Amino acid sequence: xxxxxxxxxxxxxxxxxxxxxxxxxxxxxxxxxxxxxxxxxxxxxxxxxxxxxxxxxxxxxxxxxxxxxxxxxxxxxxxxxxxxxxxxxxxxxxxxxxxxxxxxxxxxxxxxxxxxxxxxxxxxxxxxxxxxxxxxxxxxxxxxxxxxxxxxxxxxxxxxxxxxxxxxxxxxxxxxxxxxxxxxxxxxxxxxxxxxxxxxxx
Amino acid sequence: xxxxxxxxxxxxxxxxxxxxxxxxxxxxxxxxxxxxxxxxxxxxxxxxxxxxxxxxxxxxxxxxxxxxxxxxxxxxxxxxxxxxxxxxxxxxxxxxxxxxxxxxxxxxxxxxxxxxxxxxxxxxxxxxxxxxxxxxxxxxx
Numbered sequence: 001x002x003x004x005x006x007x008x009x010x011x012x013x014x015x016x017x018x019x020x021x022x023x024x025x026x027x028x029x030x031x032x033x034x035x036x037x038x039x040x041x042x043x044x045x046x047x048x049x050x051x052x053x054x055x056x057x058x059x060x061x062x063x064x065x066x067x068x069x070x071x072x073x074x075x076x077x078x079x080x081x082x083x084x085x086x087x088x089x090x091x092x093x094x095x096x097x098x099x100x101x102x103x104x105x106x107x108x109x110x111x112x113x114x115x116x117x118x119x120x121x122x123x124x125x126x127x128x129x130x131x132x133x134x135x136x137x138x139x140x141x142x143x144x145x146x147x148x149x150x151x152x153x154x155x156x157x158x159x160x161x162x163x164x165x166x167x168x169x170x171x172x173x174x175x176x177x178x179x180x181x182x183x184x185x186x187x188x189x190x191x192x193x194x195x196x197x198x199x200x201x202x
Numbered sequence: 203x204x205x206x207x208x209x210x211x212x213x214x215x216x217x218x219x220x221x222x223x224x225x226x227x228x229x230x231x232x233x234x235x236x237x238x239x240x241x242x243x244x245x246x247x248x249x250x251x252x253x254x255x256x257x258x259x260x261x262x263x264x265x266x267x268x269x270x271x272x273x274x275x276x277x278x279x280x281x282x283x284x285x286x287x288x289x290x291x292x293x294x295x296x297x298x299x300x301x302x303x304x305x306x307x308x309x310x311x312x313x314x315x316x317x318x319x320x321x322x323x324x325x326x327x328x329x330x331x332x333x334x335x336x337x338x339x340x341x342x343x
Contacts, residue, residue, distance in 0.1 A: 028231060035224050043219035057223055064227040069234075137213045144214065159211035187207060 016080035023071045031071070035064050038081070041161055042088050048156045049092050051145045059095050063088040082163070082170040089153065089171055096149075136197065143193040151186035154179060229342035232334055239331035246327060249320035253313050260309045267303035276301055 011019065011033035022030035042063055047056045066087050074083060144152050150172060157163040157171060165183070169176040268274055276298045279287055287294045 028228070028235075031231070032224070032228060035227060039219050039224055040216070043223065044216050047217060048214070057220065060219060060223050061226050061230070064224075065230050068227070068231055136210075137215060140210065141214050155207070155211055159208040160214075190210075 017076070020071060020074055020080055021076075023068070024074070031068055034067075034080070038084055039064070042084065045085065045153070045156055045161070046088055046092055048144065048152050049089065049149050050096065051149065051152075053095075053099075055095050055099065059088070059092050062095075063091045066091060079167065079170075081161075082167045085157065085161075085163075085171040086173065092149075136194075139194065139197055143190065146193060147186055147189055148182075151182050151189070154182045155186050155190070158183060225342070229338070232338040232342055235334040236331065236338060239327050239334055243324060243327045243331055246320045246324040250317060250324055253317040253320060257310075257313055257317075260306065260313060264303055264306035264310055267306045271301040271303055273298070273301040273303060 009022070009027075009030070011022075011030055014022070014030070014033075016034065016037070019030045019034045023034065039060065043056065043060045046059050046063070047053075050056055050059065053059075063084070067084055070087075074080070144155075147155075153172065154168055157168045158165070163171070165176050165179050169179045172179055172182075174182075276294070279294070
């Protein structure tokens, strides 16, 4: 059983994988540093995923606690960030299912099919004027809540956390094509939802 | 397209998670560590006590075995008739090997290993228990 007191290590200079290796040896300070690195990203991801649920804090706590408990099972060579976000998503799903706060059932089956829309060309970029709309942040936040949580997750992870579709596929535990399909649908739906706010500008 | 949607998603304000999130996680970890150390200390203390208790009949058994097999008598020859041993060292070595109390010896060795290991772990766990408990009281009480 390793003691808490560790020789002085510059944790901030370590990579995630190096910190994970230290965590596996029982270094809690290394875990604390990992948590500090990702608590913001995970918290904001969960806030989007649970549509701003008041449980976000609890889910974030549970996520990191689970990560600590299972860190010894983390395989060397894997990336830490997708692994952590997978735990976050699964924990959020457990909470949602318990609370039945979000109804997934109506979308779950359809989500894995690739629709006709997926075969079309990439959606158009947004007009630059849209970003001058000060109200847009509020409108966007409200409209994101209308999307399926998995679609929001794809948007958040791809555009905000700069994850590749490969990494997102790991997090969502789905094939990459499904993730790409979700992304396309999310973008199109978002564009449709924002259309009334876009037309006066574009 | 990529850039404009990136800009769009960036419009959603990022919230800073409250400090209590990390604080609570570390407190939960400390609580689990204290619990684990307490459990391990209990298990190792039981093993130490158990090994000591089992040691008594095993020593008795070893003593009996040593006396009955004539091992002590062979050993005493070293002091009383060392000249004979040097001249017939091969016979002597065979006889002493034959009279070795093997089963009792293995039992004693196994018990010694268990005892030493349990003692080492007991000391380590007690140390960790103290450290985690102090940290919990100091930082998370």
